[in-house]
Amino acid sequence: MYPSSQPTSRVSGLYAVFVGATEVTLAWSATTGSDAPDAFVIKQSTDGVLFTVAATVTTSPATLTGLVQNTVYYIQVFGATISKRRRAEEVDTSGAQLNVTTAINPPGAVSFASVNSTGFVVSWEAPVQSLASSYVVSLLSASGDLWTTVGTVAAPQTALALFDLDPSTVYSVWVQAALAGHSPEPTGSKATATTLPSPTTAADGSSVVAIAIIIPIILILICLFVLVLFCLRRRHRKSTASGLSDADKDVMELSSEPATLHQHFVYDMEALDVKQEPIVRRTSRANTIPDNVAILPSSLTPRARYSKSPLADATLVNTLPEVALPGFLKLDFAADLRAENKLAKGGMSSIWQVTLMDRHLVSRNSGNQTAALKYIGSGEPGEPLDEDQDDLLDDHFHQEVSIMWSLSFHRNVIKMIGYTDSPRAIITPLYKTDLFRFLHHQDDDDYEGYGYDDLV
Numbered sequence: 001m002y003p004s005s006q007p008t009s010r011v012s013g014l015y016a017v018f019v020g021a022t023e024v025t026l027a028w029s030a031t032t033g034s035d036a037p038d039a040f041v042i043k044q045s046t047d048g049v050l051f052t053v054a055a056t057v058t059t060s061p062a063t064l065t066g067l068v069q070n071t072v073y074y075i076q077v078f079g080a081t082i083s084k085r086r087r088a089e090e091v092d093t094s095g096a097q098l099n100v101t102t103a104i105n106p107p108g109a110v111s112f113a114s115v116n117s118t119g120f121v122v123s124w125e126a127p128v129q130s131l132a133s134s135y136v137v138s139l140l141s142a143s144g145d146l147w148t149t150v151g152t153v154a155a156p157q158t159a160l161a162l163f164d165l166d167p168s169t170v171y172s173v174w175v176q177a178a179l180a181g182h183s184p185e186p187t188g189s190k191a192t193a194t195t196l197p198s199p200t201t202a203a204d205g206s207s208v209v210a211i212a213i214i215i216p217i218i219l220i221l222i223c224l225f226v227l228v229l230f231c232l233r234r235r236h237r238k239s240t241a242s243g244l245s246d247a248d249k250d251v252m253e254l255s256s257e258p259a260t261l262h263q264h265f266v267y268d269m270e271a272l273d274v275k276q277e278p279i280v281r282r283t284s285r286a287n288t289i290p291d292n293v294a295i296l297p298s299s300l301t302p303r304a305r306y307s308k309s310p311l312a313d314a315t316l317v318n319t320l321p322e323v324a325l326p327g328f329l330k331l332d333f334a335a336d337l338r339a340e341n342k343l344a345k346g347g348m349s350s351i352w353q354v355t356l357m358d359r360h361l362v363s364r365n366s367g368n369q370t371a372a373l374k375y376i377g378s379g380e381p382g383e384p385l386d387e388d389q390d391d392l393l394d395d396h397f398h399q400e401v402s403i404m405w406s407l408s409f410h411r412n413v414i415k416m417i418g419y420t421d422s423p424r425a426i427i428t429p430l431y432k433t434d435l436f437r438f439l440h441h442q443d444d445d446d447y448e449g450y451g452y453d454d455l456v
Contacts (some may be wrong), residue, residue, distance in 0.1 A: 004234075009078070009079065009092050009094040009095050009096065010030055010031040010035065010037045010079035010092055011028050011029070011030050011037070011040065011077050011078060011079050011092070011095050011096045012028065012029050012030075012096055013029040013096065013307035014026065014027075014028040014075070014077050014096035014097065014098045015027060015028070015067075015098065016098065016100050017061050018063075018186075019100055019101070019102060019103055019108075019186070020068075020102065020187050021067075021069040021102055021103045021104055021105045021106065021185075021187065022065065022066065022067050022068070022069065022102070022105075023064060023065045023066075023067060024064050024067060024073065024075070024102065025061055025062070025063045025064075025065070026042070026060070026061055026062055026063070026064070026075065026077065026098070027060050027061035028040075028060050028069050028077050028096055030060070030079060031062075031079070037079030037080055037081065037092070038058070038080065038081050039056055039057065039058050039076055039079075039080045039081070039082045040056070040057050040058070040060070040078065040079060040080065041053060041056050041077070041078045041080050041091055042054045042055045042056070042057065042062060042064065042075065042076070042077050043075070043076045043077075043078070043093075043314075044064065044073055044074065044075050044076075044083055045073070045074040046071060046072065046073060046074070047074075047347075048074040050351050051074070051076060051305075054075075054450075056080070060081075066456065067189075068102065068104050069102055069103065069104050069129070069131065070099070070101070070102060070103070070104050070131055070179070071102050071104050072099060072100070072101050073099070073100050073101075073102065074097065074098075074099055075097065075098045075099070075100060076096070076097045077095050077096050077097075078091050078092045078095035079091075079092045079095065080092070082146065095247075096215070102183040103186070103187055104127070104130075104131040104132055104177055104185055105127035105128055105131070105132075105177070106127060106176070106177055106185065106187040106188050106189055107124040107125060107126065107127055107128060107132075107135060107175045107177055107188060107189045108123060108124060108125025108126065108127065108128075108189060109124065109125050109189060109191075110123070110124045110175055110189045110190065110191035111123055111124070112172055112191070112193040115193060115194075115195065115196060116195070116196050117167040117168075117195055117196045117197060117198045117199065118163060118164060118165055118166075118167065118195065119161065119163040119164065119165050119195070120161075120162060120165075120193055120195065120206070121159060121160070121161045121162070121163045122137065122159065122160055122161075122162060122173050122175070122191075122193075123158055123159040123160075124158050124159075124175045124189055124263075125158065126155070126156060126158055127177060130155065130177070131177075131179065132155050132177035132178060132179065133154070133155055133178065133179055133180040134152050134153060134154050134155055134177075134178050134180075135152070135153045135155065135157075135158070135175055135176065135177055135178070136149060136152050136175070136176045136178055136184040137149070137151045137152070137153065137162075137173065137174070137175055138150065138173070138174040138175075138176070139162065139171055139172070139173060139174075140171070140172040140174070141166070141170070141171055141172075142167055142170040142171075142172075143169075144171060147174060150162060163356055165195050167195055167196065167198040168194070168195060168196070168197045168198070169194065169195050169199050170192055170193075170194045171192065171193055171194070171195070172190060172191070172192045173187050173190065173191055173192070173193065174188050174189075174190045175188050175190075176188035182191075206270075209227060248314050261419070277320060280374075285389055296318060315424050317362075325398060325401055325402060325405075326401070326405045329401075329405070329416065329417075329418040329419060330418065330419060330420070330421065331361070331418040331419065331420050331427065332420070333420040333422065333425065334358070335357065336357055336358045336361060336418070337354045337355070337356065337373065337420070337427065338354060338355040338357055339352050339353075339354050339373065340352070340353045340354060340355060341353050343372070348376070348377070348396075349374050349375055349376050349377065350375045350377075351372060351373070351374055351375075352372070352373040352374075352375060353370065353371075353372065353373075353430060354370075354371055354372070354373045355369055355370060355429065356368075356370075356371055356417075356427075357367050359430060361418065364417050364418075365417055365429055366429070368429065370430055371417055371427050371428065371429060371430050372427070372428050372429065372430040372431075373425050373426070373427050374425060374426045374427075374428070375423055375424065375425050376393055376396065376397045376400070376423075376424040376425065376426070377393060377423070377424060389416055393424060394424070397424040397426075400426065401416070401419050401426060404416045404426065414429070414431075415428065415429060416428055417429065
């Protein structure tokens, strides 16, 4: 600083035009006429005691750069006289002062994903050396003039899905960072996106016309299919009932009631805590078959329906006249699952470890992304089967799905996450245990085996 001949301040009205994370723009007023300063000396300090010269400028406004985010700066502006050598030789003894707190670093570049006719997902890069506790997302349509806050996202999350937008509309998105308990910083990152046209607003109306024609045709085909299926099942019942004994006919009539569904399947009734007596007992072989095991009459087994199939005697799964499948559990193998490796293989099925690709399935599996898949078939998935084998496996598969669903709320039945028709597969949680402990030794710590509650 040089000696000054100006005892009073020639600068007043100092204020901040813009405050960012690393820069501040200042503006002020100065005296005019013969006493007007030729230049202005700007000083800054972070403690209000030790000031250093930050810049010497000739006009207002001026910008200071290289500052630190979320820091208090004490700024002074003095008037000065410039000599022909362009040096500030006479600086006022007093000037204007202003205290400014810099903003926090703003978010990085904004991008968009999953853009459709009614919304999109907006995401952004986290700030460098971020101090933000949250991000405020605002929206402005092309026809609007005011920014509207549409969501607040807690750090470190950096994405937000927006819904209920108008088709074929340009939207501007503004993402601002905010400290805890403070308003969002005026700085931020902006970007624009355009929603897609509505699928039912084609220029020539061809989509609407096509839908109006196709839907009635589909409904008619569905009705015809149901009618044909009903007739075929009615004919099959008549032909089957004609060769049954009186006792077998009684079982056949009861099998159409969902309440007695479990009575026609071979299982351990004590393990399932079933109180109702089984319909048919086999007493001629009491030494080898326990009393608590129900056996379906032989006229209703797969052998009676598929006598030519070599698989007819390969399983204990019985054939029910009718089954009900839970359609809401049906999955898309390609979209919802990813096969990892084969765990085991038997005569009629194989077990695979799979990864659940849908977050709803992961939630249904208690938060575990790893599950087990039971493929129904004697060979590998995709291996061709003859007609009898294919029909038999379809029946067995649908019966197993129906049985597991009917008993899904029982503690001794493994929970079913879902199933797929192509390939035939049932998806369940993957346990580190064996079936014997699962049914009989859940609370027995002395049993040498894996823990019942150990989910992979």
